[in-house]
Amino acid sequence: MEPDVTGSQQNGEGDSEAKAGTEDMMNASMSTKSNRITRLPLTRIKNIMKTDPDVTLASQESVLLIAKATEMFLQHFAKMSYGHTARSKRKTIKRQDIDLSVEALDAYAFLEGMLE
Amino acid sequence: MAESGTPEDDLSVPRAALNKMIKELLPSVRVSNDSRELINNCCTEFIHLISSEANDMCNKSLKKTISPEHVLAALDSLGFGAYLEDCRSVLEECKTVAAKKRRASNRLENLGIPVEELLRQQEELFARAREEQAVIEQEEWSQLQAAQAAQQQQLLQQQQQQQGNGHVQPPAPANHAQDSAT
Numbered sequence: 001m002e003p004d005v006t007g008s009q010q011n012g013e014g015d016s017e018a019k020a021g022t023e024d025m026m027n028a029s030m031s032t033k034s035n036r037i038t039r040l041p042l043t044r045i046k047n048i049m050k051t052d053p054d055v056t057l058a059s060q061e062s063v064l065l066i067a068k069a070t071e072m073f074l075q076h077f078a079k080m081s082y083g084h085t086a087r088s089k090r091k092t093i094k095r096q097d098i099d100l101s102v103e104a105l106d107a108y109a110f111l112e113g114m115l116e
Numbered sequence: 117m118a119e120s121g122t123p124e125d126d127l128s129v130p131r132a133a134l135n136k137m138i139k140e141l142l143p144s145v146r147v148s149n150d151s152r153e154l155i156n157n158c159c160t161e162f163i164h165l166i167s168s169e170a171n172d173m174c175n176k177s178l179k180k181t182i183s184p185e186h187v188l189a190a191l192d193s194l195g196f197g198a199y200l201e202d203c204r205s206v207l208e209e210c211k212t213v214a215a216k217k218r219r220a221s222n223r224l225e226n227l228g229i230p231v232e233e234l235l236r237q238q239e240e241l242f243a244r245a246r247e248e249q250a251v252i253e254q255e256e257w258s259q260l261q262a263a264q265a266a267q268q269q270q271l272l273q274q275q276q277q278q279q280g281n282g283h284v285q286p287p288a289p290a291n292h293a294q295d296s297a298t
Binding site: 037038039040041044045047048049051052054055056057058059061062064065066068069070071072073074075077078079081082085091092093094095097098105106107110111114115 | 127128129130133134136137138141142144145146147148150151154155157158159160161162163164165166167168170171180181182183184186187188191194195196199202203206207209210211
């Protein structure tokens with residue numbers, strides 16, 4: 001029986017140990033609640049980036065920036081969706097609200113493939 | 117951690133982090149479960165979008181590593197220019213923190229005395245300590261020898277007295293003030 005491994009791979013992978021050690025420290029200090037540069041774990045973001053075979057190397061600051069941008073995207077996207085929710089006099093954000101948000105902005109066109 | 121059993125494409129932003137951010141943004145609003153899932157996937161898709169575009173920018177600039185400038189340019193070109201200002205200030209903050217850490221570690225290494233000098237001083241102290249220890253041990257040894265010599269002398273004198281008298285006399289008590297007769 002294989003152990004139950006969820007999708008969380010938070011620690012350093014094949015990088016040299018010394019580098020992963022300092023990186024992890026920086027990552028931890030960058031995304032802990034007390035420092036709050038970003039809420040999203042940088043290691044996870046980096047792993048997501050790595051699933052693209054074309055993406056090779058990214059500096060640590062780049063990963064941080066992408067994390068921050070993702071945070072901003074989430075906040076904007078959620079707010080826009082809620083706009084539709086409120087207009088329909090509901091309290092729960094539903095799929096239809098999200099669909100409408102995707103269609104409303106040109107910049108969100110990349111998400112069209114995600115809606116059924 | 118074992119990597120087997122986890123397809124790479126299952127990676128997404130941690131659900132808890134997401135929920136927390138939505139909660140802080142829209143405190144009294146509920147989100148249906150499939151909406152959460154969808155929002156999560158959209159975030160993941162966003163990451164792919166930006167990193168792919170930044171990667172293109174990186175290749176165009178003939179560099180090997182994606183830099184913050186590439187990310188900023190990618191955001192701009194994809195219609196997310198509104199994010200640039202906040203992203204730039206995050207970058208500044210990050211650089212300040214890194215610079216502070218570098219200064220702090222430098223201060224520790226440069227107390228004004230180079231490492232070789234510190235090592236030399238340490239070696240001197242060790243050598244001196246060894247010398248002092250040797251002197252102490254030498255003295256203790258000398259004292260021991262002197263004590264033994266004194267003991268032997270007493271025994272010798274007692275034997276001579278016995279021979280001189282012809283009969284056994286009780287051994288004289290140890291008397292440090294004795295004049296040696298012979």
